[in-house]
Amino acid sequence: MAQQDLSKATWIKSSYSGDNGGNCIEVAPGFVGWVPVRDSKAPEVPAVVFGRSAWDLFVRGV
Numbered sequence: 001m002a003q004q005d006l007s008k009a010t011w012i013k014s015s016y017s018g019d020n021g022g023n024c025i026e027v028a029p030g031f032v033g034w035v036p037v038r039d040s041k042a043p044e045v046p047a048v049v050f051g052r053s054a055w056d057l058f059v060r061g062v
Helices: 052-061
Strands: 025-027 034-039 048-051
Touching: 034 052, 048 052
Parallel strands: none
Antiparallel strands: 025 034, 034 048
């Protein structure tokens, strides 16, 4: 997959995540066919991008 422009992405964190700086990921919804995911503690690190079907399988599995 080609590099995606995430400069205008709106990142969200799970409502189950506290404000204590724990181990959290953030996702940027709204992209057709793919889901960018990043580490909330290191937002400067490039995001990992999953295909929509792979992401849906992961979410159903957890």
